[in-house]
Amino acid sequence: MFTGIIELVGKVQERRPEGEGCRFRIKCGFSGYKMGESIAVNGVCLTVAQFEEGAFFEVDVSEETLKCSSLGKLKSSSSVNLERALCLGERIGGHLVTGHVDTTGVIRSLYSSGEYQGVRVSFPERYKKYLIEKGSIAIDGVSLTVNRVNDFDLDFEIFLIPHTLEKTNFRDWKEGSVVNLEFDLIGKYIERQVDLNSVS
Numbered sequence: 001m002f003t004g005i006i007e008l009v010g011k012v013q014e015r016r017p018e019g020e021g022c023r024f025r026i027k028c029g030f031s032g033y034k035m036g037e038s039i040a041v042n043g044v045c046l047t048v049a050q051f052e053e054g055a056f057f058e059v060d061v062s063e064e065t066l067k068c069s070s071l072g073k074l075k076s077s078s079s080v081n082l083e084r085a086l087c088l089g090e091r092i093g094g095h096l097v098t099g100h101v102d103t104t105g106v107i108r109s110l111y112s113s114g115e116y117q118g119v120r121v122s123f124p125e126r127y128k129k130y131l132i133e134k135g136s137i138a139i140d141g142v143s144l145t146v147n148r149v150n151d152f153d154l155d156f157e158i159f160l161i162p163h164t165l166e167k168t169n170f171r172d173w174k175e176g177s178v179v180n181l182e183f184d185l186i187g188k189y190i191e192r193q194v195d196l197n198s199v200s
Contacts, residue, residue: 001086002040004094004136004143006168010041012078013056020063023049024074027056028082038085038099042169043141043180044069045099069101070140070178079169081141094143095136096185103127105139107177108155116159119173123154123181129191130183131156138182142168 010028026041033051039059040046046059066072074080086092108120121139123131131137131149137156138144142164148157165171173179 002097003092004097006081008082010082025058040083040099040141097138101180105181120155136184
């Protein structure tokens with residue numbers, strides 16, 4: 001479980017094929033690793049398979065994850081948002097994020113709005129039921145607030161404060177960039193319960 005508050009921006013040092021999947025070596029300054037611990041990489045929960053304190057860690061990524069997330073587009077030198085798993089008792093600065101990406105979206109437009117940056121992100125139609133104005137969403141692992149939802153054009157709008165642009169890889173976004181989307185967990189559980197109640 002994560003909170004969507006990015007700790008570091010790392011850099012992909014190497015991408016090696018591993019069967020149908022691959023292994024990434026990611027350069028970052030984390031220390032105190034444990035083998036098998038979880039780290040969210042651009043919002044995808046992955047398991048530490050090897051590491052060197054303060055230098056890098058390695059993770060294996062399955063074929064399915066490469067297909068269902070934007071990780072398949074990563075290459076050497078790509079910047080990635082990193083968050084270590086939440087420890088019980090810590091403050092939750094964002095919202096509860098599982099690291100299980102639902103789908104990908106595409107950056108449709110970027111524009112300035114005073115000191116903020118506005119962003120419009122497209123999404124597949126089947127997921128519009130999970131989007132509400134002022135609700136939470138995780139984009140590439142970052143907890144954000146949905147400002148506006150456009151059901152007709154199938155996109156939503158967020159605003160990024162200067163701190164978010166400084167502390168994440170969002171500064172690398174361009175129109176057409178593919179991003180990972182994880183919708184609010186609570187909404188998905190409510191939908192499941194409503195479906196079960198309607199069947200019974």
